[in-house]
Amino acid sequence: MESPEELGADLMVFAGSSERDVLCSKIFWSSLTLQPPLESRLVSGNMKQRLRPAGEPRLGKNYTQQQLEDLKTEYFLLEAQREQDIEQRDRYLQKAKRREEIMALLKRQREDRIQKELVSLGHRPVIAEDEPRVSTPDTDVLEDIQAVKQLS
Template identity: 45%
Template sequence: MSSGQSTEQPAEPAELDSQILVFAGSSEEDVEFAKIFWNSVSLHPPWESRLVSGDIRQRLKVANSGQQNVHISHAPPAVDARAEQVLVEAYIKEKTEEKLRYLEQAIKREDIMDLLRKQRAERIKKELLSRPYQPKYTPKVQSPTAADSSEEAWETWQTLRELD
C-alpha cells in the first residue's frame, strides 16, 4: 500500500449507531429510551427485494421415476354427460334463434322493397297522367354573344370618336 491510502477499517455497527443517532435538546433519560427503541426496530425489506418467498417453491423438482405423477389440477376434467348435453342444447337453441332473426330481417327487407316498388309505380303513373298538361319545352332565346356585344361596343366607340 502506498502512503497516500488510508488503512482504516470500517467502523463497527454499534459505533455507527452512536454516531448517527442525535437527540439534540432532549433529556438524558429520553435519549436513552429513544436509543433503545431505535436499536430494537428493524425494518424489513419490501416483498419485491426478497430472495425467498413463501408462495414460490425454491427447490428443484425431483427427477421422475418410472411412474407418472398425476396432479388433479392438471388432469383433464371428467366429462359430465348431462352438462355437455345442456351446452349442446343451448348452442342449438341459440343458432335457431339467430336463423329466425335473419329470416325476420329478410322478410322485413322484402316488404320494404315491395313498398318502394309500389311507390315508384304510382309516381310513374301520376307523371304519365300529368304529362299532357305540362308546358311544352321551348328552347331559350339566344342572347347576344360576347363577340357581338364587343363589336357593338367598338362601333359605339368609333361613332363617339368621330363626333369629337
C-alpha cells in the first residue's frame, strides 16, 4: 500500500501535457499553498523571541569595567571643567587689563585738564564783588507776603 505522501505526490496529474508544462504547473500550484495566519503562529520570524543557546558567552560588563568607565568619564568631565575655568580666568584678566588701561587714560585726561586750568588761571579776569548782590523782589511777591502776614 502507498503512503499518504506518495498519494499526495500523484494527485497532480496532467494528462496529455508536455513535461515542461507539467513542471510549471506543479511549481505554480505548490506556490499557492496558504500559510497559516500570522496570529496563529507561535513564533514570528521577524521578532526576536527565541532564547539564546546555552553555550553563548555573555557580553555584560562586570563591576570593575563599569568603575573604570565611570572614572574615565569623570576624568573627562573634570578636564573639560578645568579648561573652561582657565578660559574664564583669561577672559577676566583681559577685562581687568582693559579696565586698568581705561582708568589710566581717564587719569591722564584729568591731569591734562587740571594743567590747562592752571595755565589759564593767570589770564582770567578778576570780578570784584564788594557788595553782595541783593535781588529786588517783585511787587506781586511783596503783596503776597503782606497778605499772608495779615492772615495770621
